[in-house]
Amino acid sequence: MGVGWxxxxxxxxxxxxPGVELAGIAGLEEPVRRELAGRLGVxxxxxxWEELFADDSLDVVSVAxxxxLHAPITIAALERGLHVxxxxxxxxTPDEAASMVAAAERAGRVLDVAFNxxxxxxIQTLRRVIEDGRLGRPYYAKAWWLRxxxxxxxxxxxxxxEQxxxxxxxxxxxxxLDYALFLLGQPRVTTVSASTYDLLAAGGFGDAETSDKTGDGGGFDVEDLATAFLRLDDGGTLLVEASWAAHRTAGDEFGITIFGTEGGADLRVVDMEEIGTLKLFSDVAGVAAVTELHPRAGTGHDAVVARFLDAARNGGGGDGAAAAALARVVDAAYTSARERREIALS
Ligand SMILES: NC(=O)c1ccc[n+]([C@@H]2O[C@H](COP(=O)([O-])OP(=O)(O)OC[C@H]3O[C@@H](n4cnc5c(N)ncnc54)[C@H](O)[C@@H]3O)[C@@H](O)[C@H]2O)c1
Structure with a gap:
């Protein structure tokens, strides 16, 4: 469902x-879905989206x-016995997320979320580096996606x-949040202290020149920059920054810097390059050493869809509950920013 990016x-x-038949596509833009259906032989x-459910031969559905619309479509699909x-x-919101996770549990179906x-x-290489103990105990990380x-x-x-x-x-x-907590070994977030701003977008600054997102939102009433400081249950801390608009260098950059007891790591991905710059920092015989790794590109959504289908075919819960936990962290960050205080998560 959905024929945007x-x-x-x-x-x-x-x-x-192999072994997958695309049964149908839903999306409001007729020319776009006609082209996609023609190209993929659908x-x-x-x-x-409701029209797609008239077909009862479906086994799984993607909600994009x-x-x-995520909660109503996901719950309707799960109640029809589909994996989502x-x-x-x-x-x-966390409440919507919780109702989706509960619907998956009731239906005994997979609810997975696309963290490509x-x-x-x-990212996968850096996780293996950390699992191998190359950084020792990671205790502080700063992760960002800034435009x-x-x-x-x-x-x-x-x-x-509202939308x-x-x-x-x-x-x-x-x-x-998803890749940082994955890299750090999935510690639980215990407190959040955040700030949000909308000072640039409100003045018309920051629209992406080439973006063609759909729908009529009627203006701008969300933040354009957020920062959040998270305490983790393993004693570590994580600083997250996210902006759609900021007076910084041109382009789009995401990444993470991690400090550990035995070493550090730094990953930077500029303008969505397939492979970012990944460096490890260590101390060799009392001398600073830098190692640059050259991992292979991953497969993003291809891997997400393959993992989901594997769970649907062979049993597996999917990442719904973990994604709902991230929704609680974001909600706590918005509350923290609004009320100008730290929020504890139970
Ligand atoms: N994983 C990623 O990297 C990534 C990237 C972009 C977007 N997203 C997510 O994907 C989702 C869609 O984002 P997008 O960028 O493709 O948005 P978009 O605005 O480009 O596309 C939205 C699509 O939904 C369709 N739609 C809207 N109402 C519908 C309805 N009632 N029935 C059927 N189809 C309907 C629209 O026709 C359109 O095709 C969002 O949740 C967004 O957060 C994820």
Whole structure:
């Protein structure tokens, strides 16, 4: 469901896999879905998501539509006995996310969430480095996704709080939270202290020139920059930054810097390059050493879809509950920013 950038990634990923038949595509833009259906050899394409459910031969569905539709579509699909792969963020609020996870449990079906950046080759390599103990005990990390002018179409559904649930923290910051906590070995977040700003977008600065997101959000009422300081239950701390608009160097950059007791690591991915710059810092015989790693590119959505289908076929829970936990962290960050205080998570 959905034929924007995300929906196309899903459809193309399913089409590559043996033993998978793409039964239908839903999306409001008729020319786009006609082209996609024609290119991938899909017979059925419809406008509204409800129309797709008229076909009872479906086994799984991907939900890649505006975030306010994630919960209703996911719950309807699970109640029909389908396995669901939902785009990030899982939902606008922790309550919506919890109702999706509960629906998956009731139905005994997989609810997975598309965290494609975690499947990148550089991130997976860095995780193996940490698992191998090369950094010792990681105790502090700073992770970010920052854009100078990267609002995903000012005035689309993305920039409307009611439809999107939030701005860059929920959109790209959720990827950052996901890969940072994955790299750190999934510690639990115990407290959040955050700030959010909307000082640039409110003045019209920051729209991405090439973005063509859909929907009518009627303006901009989310943040354009968020920072969040997280305490972790293993004693470590994590600082997350996410911006769609900021007076910084041009372009788009995400990454992470990790300090550990035996070494450090730094990954930077500029303008969505397939492989980022990944460096390890250590101390060799009392001398500073830098090692640059050259991992292979990962397969992003292809890996996400393959993992999801494997769970659907062979049993496995999917990442729904973990994604719901991230939704609680983001919600705590928004509360913290609004109330100007630290929020404890139980
Ligand atoms: N994993 C990633 O890296 C990534 C990247 C971009 C977007 N996303 C996520 O994917 C989702 C979609 O984002 P996008 O960038 O593709 O948005 P988009 O605005 O480009 O596309 C949204 C699509 O949803 C369709 N849609 C809207 N209402 C519908 C309805 N009632 N029935 C059927 N289809 C409907 C629209 O027609 C459109 O095709 C969002 O949740 C977003 O956060 C994830």
């Amino acid at each position: 995300a929906g196309v990634q899903h459809a193309e990923a399913y089409a590559k896999l 017979e059925r394409h419809v406008a509204e 539509v505006p975030t306010f 792969l939902c785009e990030k963020p899982i939902a606008r 950046h975690r499947q990148r080759g550089d 100078r002018t990267g609002i995903p179409t000012l005035g689309s559904w993305f920039t409307n709080r 999107a649930g939030g701005g860059p923290l929920l959109d790209i910051g959720i990827h950052v």
